[in-house]
Amino acid sequence: MDNSQPLRLTQISKNFGAVQALKPLDLHVEPQEMIALLGPSGCGKTTTLRIIAGFENPDTGSVHIGDRDVTDLPPHRRGLGMVFQNYSLFPHMTVGENIAFGLKMRGIGKSDRTARTRSALSMVRLAQYEDRSIHQLSGGQQQRIALARSLVTDPAVLLLDEPLGALDKNLRESMQFELREIQNRLGITAIIVTHDQEEALTMSDRVAVMLDGQIVQISAPIDIYERPNSRFVSEFLGTANIFSGRAIGQAGDKVLVTLDENGARIPTHASSQVPEGASVKIAVRPERMRFHDGPDGVAAKVRGVVFRGSYYAYELELPGREDPIYVYSGEREDISADGRVMVTWPDTYSILLSEEVGR
Template sequence: MFMKVHAMFQSAHPVSDATLDARAPAASSRSQPLSLDGLSKRFGAITALDDLSLEVRAGELVALLGPSGCGKTTTLRLIAGFEFPDAGAIRIAGRDVTHIPPNQRGLGMVFQNYSLFPHLTVADNIAFGLRMAGVPKRERAPHVARMLDLIRLPGFGERRIAQMSGGQQQRVALARAIVTNPSVLLLDEPLGALDKNLREGMQFELKQLQSELGVTSVMVTHDQEEALTMSDRVVVMNHGRILQAGTPRDVYDRPRTRFVAEFLGAANIVTFTVLRGEQNWLDISIGDARRAPPVTCRIGHALSKPLAAGATAELAVRPEKLRLDAARSDDIRFDGQVSARVFRGSQHAYRIDVPMLGQTFGVYQQAASSNGLEPGENVTLSISPDDLVVLEGEPQ
């Protein structure tokens, strides 16, 4: 633990006078844009990253999201300088830092287990980066006090780490990472050690602090809710590649591929046949004619490649977009039967069997005063064509 933290903070370049001006506001920042250009990394026969490129704007918080082994942690380690790429370049504010050591990159990092020093006080933990940067002892106190105010822990400087709660330790780790005013902040599963309720509260706190500071941030997480809540942009990865990047709302509402649709929340996947189409719309047929007459409708799309008449493809619809109540005039309707129901406090989660499609749909509905529908009840499943998202094939 010590070696990793020491490598991040033992700076060959003292922190600038402007950065350490005690009169400067706590939210001052020298945030810089980060550029990843064609990064590739192999570990023996395993390709961890495959020609990955990403631009992170100054002051932006980008979340790298994906399953274990997708390459997100390798990406963070390359940015930090703990690993070096086999190909590609890393630039901070246009400066190539691809092959320079961690202590010369001007970065801050919050580790998954915080990596705080238990034998030091809270103040000494926060001041560690300043000490490594060569800031004289008498000049550290004003900056530590500013950080304690910023993380809303004034007066906690003399406490030991063991006396702090998990959420407080997380904030101390953040203060230690930002006290030197880094150009880029790296967050490695920053809330992974917290329980669910505390983690949800800290999502808002961390995002607010990051916004106040305006520091360029890259966060690695496997938690979809965390990525959606905290980030300005979500980057979904798999097999060392970026599958989709965009605002949380864009990626959630308009996933490009089946993997993104199913990884970033729940999704119902339906196969369709193209009847005809133009640049921005398709007339499609849903259903198996051997079971029942197919349902036809017109939907919009933003595919990179056109689909010819007779082609089959997939579309996705989120469970909360489906309705079991009165349908609108332009809705697609399917007869179904409730096969299961789970009460989740704020909502009912249903499983609806649709015989004409030969599949089961997940449906979320807000819980009202009633107890909801019971298994065995017949329902009409209604879908707005506007909520159907046409999916592209997975990249090869």
């Protein structure tokens, strides 16, 4: 397959009565790129996907696939493949008939349909399942058949709407890798809609975090996790310790911040200039923090510790701060409840939230 095309949304917006589901939105997906639309319920990610698919008409803006303006085209003329959470397989058809259905609707001859169907089954490692009933398949197998059916027509863009939501945790994790491997091998442009942060980080080249009908940050998974631009993004992508303070000096991309709670001075990464004296918020991931015996860092008291399989989670109390902070450690530390500790972290993992400067 070498049919991948870029996808471009320009100033797309959508209202449902008095509710503005999408504010004017721009998005450009490169050929062979997979982008995850990630956000809470009601953020606009599903509406965006439905507009791309042609199931909803935008109030403003345009949708381009390659050089074609498909804004007003019906779904079947857009050259898309689609996989949904419930798979939408036909229960009265065999596996092979399900996969071949789209080819039959396009008038593809029987011999060609058979060859392409078998090729698609091999691609998802279910070659021996052509004559089976849908009811004989497990959830993971049904998901693969839905994927094969969406790809057999050689679409320009693949749309995935919560495709793994119906699977249990272990199968969902293995299918994340499998879907990603197939997408990379075929080189197909793809968009996945999900509310699962791990799924978005695992499967995409870039993550577009959405809130209130707009994209609030879009970046590579590691960058959006390690360099969130707002409190919402930092907390939505996982646990984050948020500190308030004031900027007291800057050298290059490092800002020295005095914490409001206890006056500790924390070097913090910043991507732009920060006025001296500005109120700021910084985020630090719990797994980046560590306990140490020296005098530097933040003084805290241990509230409790729980074991979470691959790490221990410590809940800490800071003087002058109402909310606890959390430290994740791969080993059980020799610290008792109510024990006094010092906590520090590398400067590079202390991130200034750019949208919170001056607030």
